[in-house]
Structure formats: C-alpha cells, structure tokens
Amino acid sequence: MLNTPTVTMFDLHVVLPAAALVFGAIVLMLSEVFLSSPNRTYMAVIALVTSGIAGVVALNNAFEPARLVLQGFAVIDPFSSFMTVMVCLGTGLASLLAAGFLKHRNAERGEFYALMLFAAAGMSLLAASNEFITLFINLEVLSVATYALTAFLRRGPRPAEAGFKYFILGAFAGALLLYGAALLYGATGTTRLSDLATLLPGAMATRGGLVYAGFGLVLAGFAFKVAAVPFHMWTPDVYEGAPTPVTALMSVGVKAAAIVAMVRTFLALVNGLDPQVPFILFSLLALLTMVGGNLLAMPQRNVKRMLAYSSIAHAGYLLLGVTALFVPDAARSSDAGGVLSATPLLANAAVNASVYKGILFYLLGYTVTSIGAFGTLAAIERREDETRSNTWDLERLAGLAQRQPGWAAAMAAFMLSLAGVPPMVGFLGKLYIFSAAVDAGLIWLAVVGVLSSVAGTYYYLRVVVYMFMRPAAADAPATFRHWTTEVALVVSAVATVALGIVPGPIAEWLSRAGMVFGG
Amino acid sequence: MTVVPTAHYLILAAALFCMGMLGVLVRRNALVVFMCIELMLNAANLTFLAFARERGDVVGHLGPFFIIAVAAAEAAVGLAIVIAVFRNRGTVNIEEIQSMKH
Numbered sequence: 001m002l003n004t005p006t007v008t009m010f011d012l013h014v015v016l017p018a019a020a021l022v023f024g025a026i027v028l029m030l031s032e033v034f035l036s037s038p039n040r041t042y043m044a045v046i047a048l049v050t051s052g053i054a055g056v057v058a059l060n061n062a063f064e065p066a067r068l069v070l071q072g073f074a075v076i077d078p079f080s081s082f083m084t085v086m087v088c089l090g091t092g093l094a095s096l097l098a099a100g101f102l103k104h105r106n107a108e109r110g111e112f113y114a115l116m117l118f119a120a121a122g123m124s125l126l127a128a129s130n131e132f133i134t135l136f137i138n139l140e141v142l143s144v145a146t147y148a149l150t151a152f153l154r155r156g157p158r159p160a161e162a163g164f165k166y167f168i169l170g171a172f173a174g175a176l177l178l179y180g181a182a183l184l185y186g187a188t189g190t191t192r193l194s195d196l197a198t199l200l201p202g203a204m205a206t207r208g209g210l211v212y213a214g215f216g217l218v219l220a221g222f223a224f225k226v227a228a229v230p231f232h233m234w235t236p237d238v239y240e241g242a243p244t245p246v247t248a249l250m251s252v253g254v255k256a257a258a259i260v261a262m263v264r265t266f267l268a269l270v271n272g273l274d275p276q277v278p279f280i281l282f283s284l285l286a287l288l289t290m291v292g293g294n295l296l297a298m299p300q301r302n303v304k305r306m307l308a309y310s311s312i313a314h315a316g317y318l319l320l321g322v323t324a325l326f327v328p329d330a331a332r333s334s335d336a337g338g339v340l341s342a343t344p345l346l347a348n349a350a351v352n353a354s355v356y357k358g359i360l361f362y363l364l365g366y367t368v369t370s371i372g373a374f375g376t377l378a379a380i381e382r383r384e385d386e387t388r389s390n391t392w393d394l395e396r397l398a399g400l401a402q403r404q405p406g407w408a409a410a411m412a413a414f415m416l417s418l419a420g421v422p423p424m425v426g427f428l429g430k431l432y433i434f435s436a437a438v439d440a441g442l443i444w445l446a447v448v449g450v451l452s453s454v455a456g457t458y459y460y461l462r463v464v465v466y467m468f469m470r471p472a473a474a475d476a477p478a479t480f481r482h483w484t485t486e487v488a489l490v491v492s493a494v495a496t497v498a499l500g501i502v503p504g505p506i507a508e509w510l511s512r513a514g515m516v517f518g519g
Numbered sequence: 520m521t522v523v524p525t526a527h528y529l530i531l532a533a534a535l536f537c538m539g540m541l542g543v544l545v546r547r548n549a550l551v552v553f554m555c556i557e558l559m560l561n562a563a564n565l566t567f568l569a570f571a572r573e574r575g576d577v578v579g580h581l582g583p584f585f586i587i588a589v590a591a592a593e594a595a596v597g598l599a600i601v602i603a604v605f606r607n608r609g610t611v612n613i614e615e616i617q618s619m620k621h
Contacts, residue, residue: 133582140589144596154603161607161616163600168552171593172543175559178586179536182566186529189574191582237619305619 011069013061014076014128017054017084018121021091024050025117032110040108044099044484047113048092051120055088058124066517072192073131075264077517080127082360082510083260086367087127090252091120093371093488098245100482101378105153112152116249119145123257127264130517132181132191135261136174139225142257143170146250150242162241169224169234177221183214184269193268194518201272212277215269219281222265225258226315228285229292236296239308240392244378247304251311251374252367259318259359267325267518275328282323283445289316290449294456304377304392306459307370310418313456314366320449321359321433324440325352354436357511362429364506365417365499369426372492373414376407379485382477397463399472404479408467410493417496419460420453425500432507528569536562549601549611553594560590 028046058081066077095113102108122142129135147170151163185191187210188199204211223231239247270278293313300306329348380400381391390396401408417424430453437446499506535558542555564583571579605611 133585137585137589140593144592147596147600151600151603154600155607157607157618160600160603161618164549164604164616167593167597167600168543168549168556171553171556171597172540172559174593175539175556175563178560178563179566182532182563182570185567185579185582186570189570189576189579191578240619 005071007070013064014069014074014080015125017058017061017081017088018124020054020057021050021088021117021121021124024053025114025121028110028114028117032114040110041099041103041484043108043110043113044095047095047117050117051088051092051095054120054124055085055092058082058084058088066515068130068194068517072194073134074125074128075130075194075517076128077515078512079263079356079360079516080124080260083127083256083363084124086256086360086364087120087123087253090249090256090367090371091116093368093375093492094245094249094252096484096488097248097371097375097378098243100480100485101243101245103482104480105383107153112149115145115149115152116246118142119149119249120253123253126257127260129261130193130264132178132185132193135265136178136181139177139258139261140174142254143174146170146246146254149246149249150238152246153243158241159243162238165234166238166242173221173224173231175221176217176224180214180217180219180221183210183217187211187214193265197268197271197518200269204272211273215273215278218265218269222258222262223285226255226262226319227312228315228319229288229312232289232292232312235312236305236308239311240302240305244304244374244381247308248371248374248378251307251370252363255311255315255318256363256367259315259322259363263322263325263356263359263516266322267516270326275326278326279323279328282319282326283442286316286319286323286445287448289313289319290452291316294452297456297459300459301394302390302392303394303397303463304374306463307373307377310456310459311370313452314362314370314418317430317433317449317453318359318362320437320442320445321355321362323445324355324437324442327351327440327442348440351436351440353511353515354432354439356515357507358429358432358436360510360515361432361503361507365425365429365496368492368495368499369414369417369424372410372489372496373418375485375488375492376411376414379407379481379489380404380479382480394463394466395473397466398470399476400467403472403476407479407489410489411467412464413493413496415460415463417500419457421457423497423500425496425503428500428503428507525569525573528565528572532562532565532569535559535565547613549604549613549616552613553597553601557590557594560586 028043062078062081069076095116119142122138126138129138147163147167150166151159153159187203187207188196190196227235293309293316297306297309417426420427420430434446434449539555539558543552546552564586567579567582
C-alpha cells in the first residue's frame with residue numbers, strides 16, 4: 001500500500017515566501033530572454049517587488065503559532081518567519097544597489113537578480129528546516145547561488161578568485177556538516193531535529209563517540225558558514241572580491257540564515273550531551289570571533305576589507321547570544337552527576353526569550369546598517385579602479401562630506417551604528433545581546449564583548465574622520481549616481497536611525513513567548 | 520552468504536572522508552581539491568547508506584539521492600568558476616591564485 005503523506009494547505013504556509021521568491025526569479029529569467037530593452041532597471045524593480053511580496057507573506061506567517069509542518073521536516077515559528085522578513089528586506093535593498101552598480105559596469109542581466117532571489121529562497125527555507133537533509137539542501141541552494149553571484153563579473157581577476165575561494169571552502173564546510181549529520185543519523189536513526197532531541201540522551205549511552213564526533217563536525221560546518229574565528233579565513237578575500245552589492249547580501253542574508261539554522265540545530269543537539277561541552281565550545285568560538293574580528297579589522301586601510309573583518313566581529317556578538325542559550329544550569333548538572341544528565345539545559349525560558357529577541361533585533365539592525373555601509377562603498381567605487389589595489393582605500397573617502405554631503409552623513413550613521421554608538425540601531429542590538437548574556441550568567445564574556453566593541457570604535461570612527469576632516473584629493477573623480485542606489489541608501493539610513501530611536505513595537509513583539517519552536 | 524558488517528562500511532567511509540579532508544588541505548591543484556570535496560560528500564553518502572541498511576530505514580536511503588543531486592549542481596557552478604579563473608590567470612594552482620593581500 002502506498003503511504004502518501006498528508007500535507008494540508010496549512011503546512012504549505014512555510015514555503016509560500018520561498019515560492020514567491022522563486023516565481024519572481026523565473027519571471028526575471030524569462031524577461032531576460034523575451035524583453036530585450038536596453039534599460040534594465042525594471043529588473044531591479046521586479047526583484048524588489050518580489051521580495052516585498054515574499055516579505056509580507058512571511059510577516060503574515062510570523063503571527064501564526066509555532067508548530068511542526070510537513071511531517072516534521074520543517075518548522076513554522078516567528079523566529080524563522082521574522083528571519084525571512086529580514087532576508088527579503090536585505091534582498092530588496094541589495095537589488096536596488098545592484099541596479100546602479102551593474103548599470104555602471106554594463107553588466108545588468110536578469111540572471112543576477114534571479115540568483116539573488118534564489119539565494120533568498122534558500123535562506124528563507126534554511127531558517128525553517130528541521131531535518132538534516134532539508135537543511136543541507138537549502139544551505140546548498142543558497143550557497144550555490146551565492147558562489148555564482150560572487151563570480152558574476154567573471155572577467156575581472158578578483159571576482160573569479162573570490163568565487164573560487166568561496167566555492168572551495170563553502171563546499172568543504174557543507175561536506176563537514178553532512179558527514180556530521182550522517183554520524184548523528186547513525187547514532188539515533190533519525191535526521192529530524194525534533195526526534196534527535198528526544199533520542200540523543202538514549203544514544204549517548206550506546207554510541208557516545210558517534211554523537212560527539214557528529215556534534216563537532218556539524219559545529220565546524222556551521223562555524224565556516226557564519227565565519228567564526230578560526231574558520232574565517234575565506235571571509236576577507238571573498239567579501240573584498242565579490243561585487244559590492246553581493247557582499248552586502250552575503251554579510252546580512254547568508255550570515256543571518258546560518259545563525260538562525262545554527263540556533264535551531266544546536267537547541268536539538270545539546271540534549272543528552274555533557275552540558276559543559278557545548279558551553280565551552282560556543283564560549284570559545286564567541287570569544288575568539290569577537291576579539292579576533294576586531295583586532296584583524298584595526299590595521300585595515302582597505303574599507304571593504306575592514307567591513308569584512310567587522311562582519312566577523314559582529315558574528316562574534318551574535319555567537320555570544322547563542323552561547324547564552326547553552327549556559328549549563330550549575331545546580332541541576334551537579335545533582336545529576338553531570339555527564340549523562342538527560343535534563344534539558346534550557347531551564348530558564350525567560351533568559352532564552354531575551355536571547356532570541358537580542359539575536360533577531362541585532363540581525364535586523366545589522367541588516368539595514370551593513371547594506372547601507374556596503375551600499376555607500378558600491379556608490380563611490382568606480383569601474384576603472386577594478387584592477388587596482390587601492391580601490392577601497394580610506395583615501396577614496398577623503399572629503400566625501402564636501403563632494404556628497406548626503407552620502408557622507410549616511411555613511412557616518414552606518415559607521416556609528418556598527419560601532420554601537422547611541423542613538424543608532426547598532427547600539428540597541430548590542431545592548432539587548434549583552435544584557436541577555438549577563439542575565440544568562442556570562443558576565444566575563446559580555447565584558448570582553450563590550451571591551452572589544454569599544455576597541456572596534458577606532459576603525460569605524462577613522463572612516464568618519466576621513467570623510468569629514470580630510471580634504472578631497474584634487475583628482476577625485478565625479479561619482480556615478482543612480483536613483484535606485486539613492487533610494488536604498490535613504491531607506492537604510494532612515495531605518496538605522498529610526499529603529500535606534502523608536503525600537504518600541506518591534507522589540508516588544510520580538511520579546512514575546514513562543515518565538516522558537518521547542519525553545 | 521556472509522553479510523559485510525556495518526563497521527567495515529563505516530571504516531571505508533571514514534578513510535574516504537579523511538583522504539578527502541587531507542586532500543583539500545594539502546593539494547594545490549584546484550581540480551584535485553574539488554575531487555577531494557566530492558570524496559568527502561561520498562563518504563557521507565556511504566555512511567548514511569551503511570546505517571540505513573543496518574536499521575532497515577527508508578529515509579536514510581533517500582538522503583544520498585538528494586546529496587548526489589546537490590553535488591551535481593555544485594559541480595556545475597564550481598567547474599564554471601574554475602574555468603573563469605583559468606581564463607583570467609592561465610593556471611589552476613591554488614598558491615598562484617592569491618591576488619588579494621592579507
């Protein structure tokens with residue numbers, strides 16, 4: 001007898017945003033074939049409208065109660081739906097940036113926007129995946145689209161090299177994750193995360209070695225994807241070499257989706273393990289990533305590379321939030337004898353709720369800020385410079401306040417937000433994450449985070465100093481303006497400031513209970 | 520007929536995975552590195568299949584189909600990128616593909 005799974009319309013809500021994105025991507029690819037208008041800005045508008053529709057659908061999903069869907073292969077919860085909203089916001093803004101950028105390089109093609117939308121569909125589904133094979137497929141959907149986007153301007157030497165490095169390390173990370181998943185499947189006989197959570201404590205007794213090996217490999221795979229130190233080597237080269245709008249999308253979308261998937265995976269995988277193991281591993285990753293990212297960013301004169309290292313530091317602050325979920329409950333683990341304790345680590349629901357709010361608000365703030373910062377760079381960089389090594393040198397920003405006062409003001413807002421200076425949104429994001437970490441008992445790690453973020457202010461403010469206090473070079477070229485770039489910069493600058501001043505409704509909504517299924 | 524025990528498959532898979540990982544870390548030719556990654560993915564497939572056979576589980580058998588399909592898509596994009604690099608540089612040696620400063 002054929003055992004057909006029952007899938008109701010209610011289950012399909014989880015794939016609707018991704019379906020809208022894929023549909024838009026197909027329309028774009030067909031329009032590339034059938035409409036050969038010389039002005040292709042309409043493609044960016046199609047991409048924007050598609051991500052807007054997907055974002056609205058995802059926002060509607062965010063009000064549904066958290067539950068398992070599609071036979072437990074996916075989860076629909078406010079955490080993943082809100083992540084999809086942020087991805088759609090990021091994709092829409094990045095496609096506006098891309099319109100001006102590609103037009104200037106005479107490389108506007110439907111495939112570019114289609115690949116962006118495919119990547120966004122992968123991110124949206126990755127955040128909702130609740131099973132290892134599904135998770136791997138969605139991770140690869142987003143990665144393969146991003147490899148192609150990175151190498152899109154393939155005639156230049158840097159994009160091809162960046163695409164190549166990203167591809168090799170991304171595929172390597174994917175293979176680590178998959179082998180880890182295979183070992184965990186061997187230990188428990190399931191690949192569904194919610195079943196793993198219940199079966200792992202039993203499997204620890206019989207096949208503990210497999211569980212630990214699988215856990216380590218999955219963690220290493222995710223650490224590559226979120227660019228945590230010491231798995232970050234690819235990030236600066238890839239971020240520098242990729243076309244700037246693609247870098248913007250990578251720094252926000254790929255990272256956000258990977259962090260959300262990481263939270264969901266490890267909430268299931270820590271069950272049954274010695275609670276100290278995940279805690280120590282995550283604390284170490286967070287510590288190294290926060291300190292390493294900031295230290296490596298300091299000597300950079302190349303602004304795009306500096307922002308790449310800064311994105312590593314920001315991943316570190318997010319990992320600090322993730323670590324706060326895995327703080328062992330000292331009293332509980334000592335009565336159970338520690339090692340094979342089957343008690344869930346996550347006793348303190350209030351701390352977890354504040355961590356989820358911190359992570360999501362931080363990601364929202366980072367999305368608008370980082371898109372804006374890379375967008376300003378995309379706006380001032382010129383095609384003729386592509387092969388030179390000083391394309392993104394600080395000197396290029398000198399005197400921007402006289403040449404383009406609006407852009408300089410926006411860039412200053414983005415830099416202050418990245419540095420975490422009030423009243424920008426970056427300050428509140430850091431405040432929520434650090435206070436959640438302190439509530440969870442991670443006082444020392446939070447202190448290190450605050451200190452490293454203060455040290456980071458140096459390289460962000462240096463950009464502001466160059467823009468406002470250094471004279472423009474005499475041969476400073478005229479900037480290439482395009483209305484879509486201006487719209488994207490205005491939207492991200494307004495959001496950076498406005499969300500910092502009036503976070504109220506969003507922050508309140510994010511702190512309600514039931515954000516993460518089973519969390 | 521004697522049945523091959525699961526452990527043998529797992530040892531073979533682990534050996535393939537380690538060979539692949541070492542290859543990615545030490546080999547310098549981009550195509551060989553790429554083949555090593557495929558080796559790692561196949562080690563994961565073999566592990567899934569060995570455990571699925573031991574447990575008589577269908578879901579475990581299905582996983583590798585998806586993984587093979589994903590690996591094929593990845594190969595298409597990856598080889599295209601390798602060709603783009605070769606056209607630019609005339610080499611696929613990883614040590615020579617380092618134009619960005621660290």
